[in-house]
Amino acid sequence: MNDVLVTGSSGIGGAVAAALGERALTVGRGGMIRADLSLLSSTARAATEVAARRPRLAAIVCCAGVFSLRAEHTAEGMERAFVLNYLSRYLLIRLLLPLLEPGGRVVLVANAGRYHDTLGPLDDLNLRGGGRGLRISGRTQFACDLFAVELASRAPSLSVSCVYPGLVATRVFRDAHAVPRPARRLLAAAQSRLGATPESAAETPVAVLGQGSGFYGPGCAPIPIPERVSSGRRAGLWSASEDLVRPWLARATAVEA
Numbered sequence: 001m002n003d004v005l006v007t008g009s010s011g012i013g014g015a016v017a018a019a020l021g022e023r024a025l026t027v028g029r030g031g032m033i034r035a036d037l038s039l040l041s042s043t044a045r046a047a048t049e050v051a052a053r054r055p056r057l058a059a060i061v062c063c064a065g066v067f068s069l070r071a072e073h074t075a076e077g078m079e080r081a082f083v084l085n086y087l088s089r090y091l092l093i094r095l096l097l098p099l100l101e102p103g104g105r106v107v108l109v110a111n112a113g114r115y116h117d118t119l120g121p122l123d124d125l126n127l128r129g130g131g132r133g134l135r136i137s138g139r140t141q142f143a144c145d146l147f148a149v150e151l152a153s154r155a156p157s158l159s160v161s162c163v164y165p166g167l168v169a170t171r172v173f174r175d176a177h178a179v180p181r182p183a184r185r186l187l188a189a190a191q192s193r194l195g196a197t198p199e200s201a202a203e204t205p206v207a208v209l210g211q212g213s214g215f216y217g218p219g220c221a222p223i224p225i226p227e228r229v230s231s232g233r234r235a236g237l238w239s240a241s242e243d244l245v246r247p248w249l250a251r252a253t254a255v256e257a
């Protein structure tokens, strides 16, 4: 297999890149290509740099993410967790689709089928009125579910997967946004005692690179795609996402609807 783009250079993303060795090209705040993936401008710049460095990609593995309990807005006026966990993935993949080889793979590391649809109205994906609670992160995970299934149906020459890595001992709770410090400490302690190592968790997304489209859990175990995803608002989310990223899509190749 040829070059694989990995988002996130620490945590699970860092371990995926380490497992892939020379084939990995990382994008993140500490990646080979530096980018703030909570900003679409920075995401689009990263895509341009990827294309300049690699004419073809065998796969894109998206791991960058954040856990947040409160809506926060970036300098671009977009909800931070929504962009970092979902919309930057959408934009990066849309911009880089022309680089993917036939039979290429897209792997979204998220929560594969574990969340319900709490996206809210598709014309307010950036939660202009704010918001709090588990929904702030949960909706971004559900958005990845919808995106994986919708992309698989729009780009049948690709294999598109969503992966739930299980509980993994990374910094995700320690670095969580809007979680009170004592709760963050408690969650981080439980995570480091009970969670798998990032290295062992990375085995699943790496193994999924050899599988067909679908949802996968730890040990590459297939997860049934819930009805709320397969029959859910995936076309609606695609078109709302398209509207949100349009300014950065100028050079993207259209994917057949």
Ligand SMILES: NC(=O)c1ccc[n+]([C@@H]2O[C@H](COP(=O)([O-])OP(=O)(O)OC[C@H]3O[C@@H](n4cnc5c(N)ncnc54)[C@H](OP(=O)(O)O)[C@@H]3O)[C@@H](O)[C@H]2O)c1
Residues within 6 Å of the ligand: 007, 008, 009, 010, 011, 012, 013, 014, 027, 028, 029, 030, 031, 035, 036, 037, 038, 063, 064, 065, 066, 084, 085, 109, 110, 111, 164, 165, 166, 167, 168, 169, 170, 171, 172, 173, 175, 195
């Ligand atoms: N850990 C778990 O138990 C668990 C469970 C279920 C799902 N997940 C999912 O797995 C994914 C990875 O989580 P993790 O546990 O590896 O988290 P983590 O240890 O907190 O790492 C966060 C990752 O996101 C990247 N990142 C954060 N902010 C960024 C920004 N502004 N711009 C660019 N990159 C940024 C980091 O890369 P840089 O340092 O290069 O910026 C790093 O790779 C997430 O999507 C999460 O939802 C994790």
